[in-house]
Amino acid sequence: MYLTSENHHYSIENPSICPHCHRGIEPIFISSAIGKGGNNSDIFCTVWRCTFKDCKRIFVAEYTVNTPGAAIFTKFLDGTPIEPHFPEIIVKFESKFIKTYMQALQAENLGLDEIAGMGYRKAIEYLVKDYLIQKDQNLEGNIEDLALSNVIDQNFTDSRENDLKDLLKRATWLGNDMTHYLKYHENFDIEDLKNLIKLVMDEIHSIEQKRHYITNLQNKNKK
Numbered sequence: 198m199y200l201t202s203e204n205h206h207y208s209i210e211n212p213s214i215c216p217h218c219h220r221g222i223e224p225i226f227i228s229s230a231i232g233k234g235g236n237n238s239d240i241f242c243t244v245w246r247c248t249f250k251d252c253k254r255i256f257v258a259e260y261t262v263n264t265p266g267a268a269i270f271t272k273f274l275d276g277t278p279i280e281p282h283f284p285e286i287i288v289k290f291e292s293k294f295i296k297t298y299m300q301a302l303q304a305e306n307l308g309l310d311e312i313a314g315m316g317y318r319k320a321i322e323y324l325v326k327d328y329l330i331q332k333d334q335n336l337e338g339n340i341e342d343l344a345l346s347n348v349i350d351q352n353f354t355d356s357r358e359n360d361l362k363d364l365l366k367r368a369t370w371l372g373n374d375m376t377h378y379l380k381y382h383e384n385f386d387i388e389d390l391k392n393l394i395k396l397v398m399d400e401i402h403s404i405e406q407k408r409h410y411i412t413n414l415q416n417k418n419k420k
């Protein structure tokens with residue numbers, strides 16, 4: 198469609214996804230206003246309504262004028278990020294992991310990538326320490342103030358936890374890059390950190406499921 202300002206027309210591509218429900222839609226255009234963006238560029242703020250019947254939420258999309266007569270989509274100014282799947286074992290922990298992860302995701306969604314990286318790093322620390330304490334109550338009061346890398350090194354000693362340990366170490370290295378002054382792993386970014394956290398969650402889920410069945414399902418076959 199075209200946006201109009203002071204008799205000038207600017208072609209834009211309509212949003213095709215709702216930033217709230219994440220469905221493919223053809224949203225209804227409501228209004229727009231032109232103004233100045235961050236680096237003094239001309240931007241349009243456009244207001245739309247989602248057409249999916251269970252959503253119908255209003256959202257705002259920003260477009261930047263890049264050539265005379267055209268503006269390109271820059272970002273949504275609101276919306277809800279897509280949550281990862283949190284395995285049940287992790288949902289059941291009494292941990293601030295999920296809350297911290299979701300705050301980091303929200304920050305990332307708002308374009309606050311530096312803060313988001315630190316948030317993911319903090320989330321990993323909650324996940325590791327609370328998982329260990331949940332497995333062994335004796336660790337409570339002993340590991341909370343220890344450096345995360347030492348806690349990972351000194352625990353997860355079972356050979357079945359080798360992959361988990363390797364993944365956690367790497368998640369911590371990347372997380373530290375996003376928390377400290379110097380960055381050591383240039384080829385990896387916040388998406389890699391989120392991938393590693395997902396792999397860690399899957400690994401914990403797998404280890405605990407296997408432990409559950411191997412411990413609790415005994416052979417009752419009399420032959």
Ligand SMILES: [Zn+2]
Pocket residue numbers: 215216217218219220247248249252253254
């Ligand atoms: Zn929607």
